[in-house]
Amino acid sequence: xxxxxxxxxxxxxxxxxxxxxxxxxxxxxxxxxxxxxxxxxxxxxxxxxxxxxxxxxxxxxxxxxxxxxxxxxxxxxxxxxxxxxxxxxxxxxxxxxxxxxxxxxxxxxxxxxxxxxxxxxxxxxxxxxxxxxxxxxxxxxxxxxxxxxxxxxxxxxxxxxxxxxxxxxxxxxxxxxxxxxxxxxxxxxxxxxxxxxxxxxxxxxxxxxxxxxxxxxxxxxxxxxxxxxxxxxxxxxxxxxxxxxxxxxxxxxxxxxxxxxxxxxxxxxxxxxxxxxxxxxxxxxxxxxxxxxxxxxxxxxxx
Amino acid sequence: xxxxxxxxxxxxxxxxxxxxxxxxxxxxxxxxxxxxxxxxxxxxxxxxxxxxxxxxxxxxxxxxxxxxxxxxxxxxxxxxxxxxxxxxxxxxxxxxxxxxxxxxxxxxxxxxxxxxxxxxxxxxxxxxxxxxxxxxxxxxxxxxxxxxxxxxxxxxxxxxxxxxxxxxxxxxxxxxxxxxxxxxxxxxxxxxxxxxxxxxxxxxxxxxxxxxxxxxxxxxxxxxxxxxxxxxxxxxxxxxxxxxxxxxxxxxxxxxxxxxxxxxxxxxxxxxxxxxxxxxxxxxxxxxxxxxxxxxxxxxxxxxxxxxxxxxxxxxxxxxxxxxxxxxxxxxxxxxxxxxxxxxxxxxxxxxxxxxxxxxxxxxxxxxxxxxxxxxxxxxxxxxxxxxxxxxxxxxxxxxxxxxxxxxxxxxxxxxxxxxxxxxxxxxxxxx
Numbered sequence: 001x002x003x004x005x006x007x008x009x010x011x012x013x014x015x016x017x018x019x020x021x022x023x024x025x026x027x028x029x030x031x032x033x034x035x036x037x038x039x040x041x042x043x044x045x046x047x048x049x050x051x052x053x054x055x056x057x058x059x060x061x062x063x064x065x066x067x068x069x070x071x072x073x074x075x076x077x078x079x080x081x082x083x084x085x086x087x088x089x090x091x092x093x094x095x096x097x098x099x100x101x102x103x104x105x106x107x108x109x110x111x112x113x114x115x116x117x118x119x120x121x122x123x124x125x126x127x128x129x130x131x132x133x134x135x136x137x138x139x140x141x142x143x144x145x146x147x148x149x150x151x152x153x154x155x156x157x158x159x160x161x162x163x164x165x166x167x168x169x170x171x172x173x174x175x176x177x178x179x180x181x182x183x184x185x186x187x188x189x190x191x192x193x194x195x196x197x198x199x200x201x202x203x204x205x206x207x208x209x210x211x212x213x214x215x216x217x218x219x220x221x222x223x224x225x226x227x228x229x230x231x232x233x234x235x236x237x238x239x240x241x242x243x244x245x246x247x248x249x250x251x252x253x254x255x256x257x258x259x260x261x262x263x264x265x266x267x268x269x270x271x272x273x274x275x276x277x278x279x280x281x282x283x284x285x286x287x288x289x290x291x292x293x294x295x296x297x298x299x300x301x302x303x
Numbered sequence: 304x305x306x307x308x309x310x311x312x313x314x315x316x317x318x319x320x321x322x323x324x325x326x327x328x329x330x331x332x333x334x335x336x337x338x339x340x341x342x343x344x345x346x347x348x349x350x351x352x353x354x355x356x357x358x359x360x361x362x363x364x365x366x367x368x369x370x371x372x373x374x375x376x377x378x379x380x381x382x383x384x385x386x387x388x389x390x391x392x393x394x395x396x397x398x399x400x401x402x403x404x405x406x407x408x409x410x411x412x413x414x415x416x417x418x419x420x421x422x423x424x425x426x427x428x429x430x431x432x433x434x435x436x437x438x439x440x441x442x443x444x445x446x447x448x449x450x451x452x453x454x455x456x457x458x459x460x461x462x463x464x465x466x467x468x469x470x471x472x473x474x475x476x477x478x479x480x481x482x483x484x485x486x487x488x489x490x491x492x493x494x495x496x497x498x499x500x501x502x503x504x505x506x507x508x509x510x511x512x513x514x515x516x517x518x519x520x521x522x523x524x525x526x527x528x529x530x531x532x533x534x535x536x537x538x539x540x541x542x543x544x545x546x547x548x549x550x551x552x553x554x555x556x557x558x559x560x561x562x563x564x565x566x567x568x569x570x571x572x573x574x575x576x577x578x579x580x581x582x583x584x585x586x587x588x589x590x591x592x593x594x595x596x597x598x599x600x601x602x603x604x605x606x607x608x609x610x611x612x613x614x615x616x617x618x619x620x621x622x623x624x625x626x627x628x629x630x631x632x633x634x635x636x637x638x639x640x641x642x643x644x645x646x647x648x649x650x651x652x653x654x655x656x657x658x659x660x661x662x663x664x665x666x667x668x669x670x671x672x673x674x675x676x677x678x679x680x681x682x683x684x685x686x687x688x689x690x691x692x693x694x695x696x697x698x699x700x701x702x703x704x705x706x707x708x709x710x711x712x713x714x715x716x717x718x719x720x721x722x723x724x725x726x727x728x729x730x731x732x733x734x735x
Contacts, residue, residue: 007534007566007598011321011400020602021561024543028615028657052590053602056555057547138391142352145390146377152723161377164388165725166414166639168421170561171654171716175723189402191393281351292378 012198016049019186021170022149023053026131026184027060029174033131033184034091036303037063039079040249041206042135042187045195047082048204049186050133062089064129066120068112069096070230070252078207093123110230113251117301121157124181131174131182134303139191140280143295149188155179157301183303192247192279193272200265209246212263217242223256223283247272247279256283319395322528325404325419325452327443328429333460337429337498338392338405341520344505347394389415398524413673413688414639416443417728420450421714424528427456427519432465432495435475441482442673448486449635449690449730451710453531455483456492458519462511463497469513485676487707490526494519532599536704537565537573538626538712539597539619540656545604557588557604558613563656563711565621567597567605574622575613576702581622582609599711616658618702618712626704626712629734632662632695634706635671638685640719640726645685645693651726655701655715662717666694692732706730 009017026033035050037043050059065079083090095112098104103122104115124132138145148164150172165173174182187195199206217224218231218239225231227239230253244257245268262268275282294302328334342348377388392403404419406412420426426447430440440457447455457479465471476493483491494503495511496519502508505520517525542560567573571584587597588604597603605619613619620626638645645664653662670682670691685691706713717727 007532008529009320009600011319011395014321014600017561017600017602021542024559024602025657028543053559054545055588055590055604056552057545057549139393142390143377145392146388161388166418166728168418168716168725168728169711169714170422171714173654173716173718173723173725175652175718177723189391189393191395191400193395194400276350278349278351281349295378 012194012201015190015194016052016198018170018189019046019049020053022172022184022186023050023133025172026133026174026182027054030131030182032127032129033061033133034127034129035059035061035063035133036135037065037079037083037090038135038249039065039075039082039207040135041195041199041210042137044082044204044206045190045198046133046135046186047086048202051086058087062091064091064093064123064127064132066116066123067092067094067096068116068251069094070112070254072207072209072246072249072252074207074209075249078205091123091127093119095119098122111251111254113254114297114300114302116251117157117297120303121301124157125179129181130176131184133184133186135187136185136303137187137190137192137195138185140278141294143292143298147185147188147298149185150174151183151185152176153181153183153301157181159183159298159301161295161299193269196265196269196272200269207249209249209257211265211268212243212245212260214241215244215257216240217244217257220256224259225256226252228252246283248283250284254284258282319398319400320528321400321402322425322523322526323402323404323423324425324427324523325406325416325423326427326429327406327416327419327446328439332429332431333498334405334429337458337460337496337504338403340498340501340504341403342392342394344501344520345394345396389419396520396524401523413442413446413637413690416446417450417637417639420446420452421710421728423450423452424531425454425456425523425526426452427458429458429460429498430475430479432459432461432471432475436478436482438674440479444479444483444488445486445673445676448483448488449637451487451707451730453528454490454492454526455488456494456519456522458498459493459495460498462495462502463500467495467510469511472514492516492522492526494522533564533709534566534598535564536624536626536709537567537571537619537621538563538704538709539565539567539605540658540702540712541613541615541617541619542657543615544613555606556610557606558619559602559604560619560657561602562597562599564599564709565624567603567619568595569593572622573607573619574625575607575611576618576620576625577628577700578611578613578617580609580611582607582611584608616656618656620702626702626709627734628700629703630697630700631665631735632697632701632703632729632731633668633733634693634695634715634729634731635690636685636693636717636727636729637690638687638727640724641687642722642724643719643726644687645691645727646683650720652718652720653695653697653701653715653729654718655703656712658699658701660701661698661720662695664693665696668692668694693729695729701734703731703734705732705734
């Protein structure tokens with residue numbers, strides 16, 4: 001087989017092919033899939049993969065945003081323009097609305113990452129979604145390293161790490177009873193760097209906050225938080241204007257920026273390749289709560 | 304974990320290819336240390352991860368930073384000091400991206416090793432040089448051959464603790480080579496290492512002047528995997544039919560799927576199974592435009608010249624090179640369910656490529672002892688983690704090849720229809 005060199009496949013091609021396979025598998029086997037779309041880079045890449053999986057047809061499922069109400073305006077704007085361009089049906093499940101109606105209670109510290117979970121589960125029940133595409137990657141966090149591509153959730157949306165279905169070859173078992181659902185992670189095998197290489201290769205537009213810009217920030221626990229309506233200066237704190245970018249986009253009250261001059265995708269790739277800190281470690285206050293913060297949230301039904 | 308010994312540039316590029324490997328062994332073999340070392344030496348270990356592990360290690364009173372904690376992600380694992388599940392790890396060099404399926408080695412975790420090996424291009428087995436081959440090493444080698452992982456690496460670890468004695472290495476290497484000869488292992492590489500000190504991991508060690516082979520990382524970077532793919536037998540399981548409901552795209556009917564094997568080109572005459580109807584490939588589409596050929600693992604959309612009825616679960620192949628259209632299947636299975644054993648007469652759902660059917664177990668020919676390879680022909684059932692040869696009858700034909708010829712069209716899973724659990728992994732020996 002001397003021709004093998006001719007049939008070379010790059011790692012990005014292999015990852016893309018696998019993700020497309022996963023998405024088609026879901027569309028073929030489920031009644032009501034939905035794609036969780038936050039306007040963050042991973043969900044943007046996932047949306048591009050969905051476009052590719054079903055072309056020339058439109059993406060055959062709606063997208064859902066679990067809206068914490070703590071948003072970066074650039075991200076919301078981006079979300080709406082993507083949805084309009086692709087002609088998608090956008091479902092918004094609002095945490096604020098859930099607080100107003102008493103479904104969830106605002107936490108004392110005002111952060112909304114954790115209280116997204118009941119809002120998500122409520123929407124799953126209301127719209128009877130049976131498969132939810134999420135942009136989580138196994139390289140992000142150690143509990144996620146043990147997550148399946150097709151992750152079974154019981155009728156309470158819970159993840160039981162000790163009781164996961166073995167996943168062999170590319171034979172995904174999506175069977176479930178009514179009320180149960182499957183979380184599907186097409187980007188399981190991608191790393192942060194793979195995502196950025198793909199964004200560069202495919203020229204995928206992103207919200208501007210992913211690139212270096214000047215912003216008024218306050219340093220807190222070694223992280224740089226934007227000073228805005230969600231994060232106010234505490235006594236003794238001083239804000240300053242720094243050149244920063246966001247590595248992740250989550251609840252704006254808990255997501256920190258990193259100091260960076262990377263204002264192009266090429267520079268971001270250089271920066272990510274050289275960095276010594278994981279993206280969640282660098283930017284997520286919510287993951288620093290405990291050793292098993294992510295595992296606990298996932299058990300409760302988090303993304 | 305002090306010096307980084309990798310001298311090449313570690314910035315990965317877009318031009319890398321992908322190698323998946325499975326590791327097996329227990330904490331005692333130094334498997335986690337080895338993985339930690341690979342991640343560290345390729346600068347894939349992040350300082351906050353390392354700090355977190357150091358903090359937990361210190362809190363538990365470990366005498367050294369326990370790199371096993373890097374891969375033991377779950378609360379129960381940390382509390383009990385055991386590894387429960389397959390963990391996936393990622394690192395890259397300028398040549399390759401690597402996906403590690405890190406599987407625990409204990410006997411009760413055959414299930415995990417089989418799972419990790421099912422997608423692996425390479426299996427990495429560790430032995431402790433002081434202990435030599437143990438039952439577990441042989442079991443892992445057997446599972447590697449059962450799952451047809453194309454490449455096997457045996458790392459003889461802790462060579463520093465036997466004074467880098469060539470005779471110790473030779474004895475283990477000889478013993479393993481003769482055991483491997485009884486299995487169908489096509490490519491075996493044996494490397495003396497010290498994971499703790501980084502010898503022969505990222506670069507050749509001065510401690511083993513008698514060893515003339517590559518370092519582990521060099522081998523992982525250069526092992527030739529392109530030819531492992533089957534580019535001969537055209538197998539395209541139809542996954543999903545794309546028919547846009549749109550005013551701008553009309554009359555489009557494309558068969559979406561991932562090429563399992565072979566090379567497809569527009570103009571090729573094809574046969575569609577199970578109908579047996581013939582047609583010609585009109586075009587092979589992707590979202591980025593039509594392509595001149597499609598080969599594994601590409602996900603594409605095939606259009607045919609003729610309008611024939613094709614749906615999910617059908618297979619596009621070549622008229623003179625087709626899989627069996629079979630309802631009677633003989634296969635090796637690994638039983639994976641702890642709640643109930645496999646029994647003759649049991650009925651299950653079977654998922655094979657993109658086709659799902661129902662099946663009944665017609666017979667259990669033998670249960671295989673994975674340590675001695677002894678066949679117990681009187682076994683009445685298979686318990687969790689047991690392996691045996693069974694006969695199945697399916698409700699509809701499967702479009703199947705022998706697993707040894709094609710890992711995609713030769714593998715299947717069984718699903719319990721009441722619990723929906725995945726209860727077995729199967730490798731087809733014969734289909735008719």
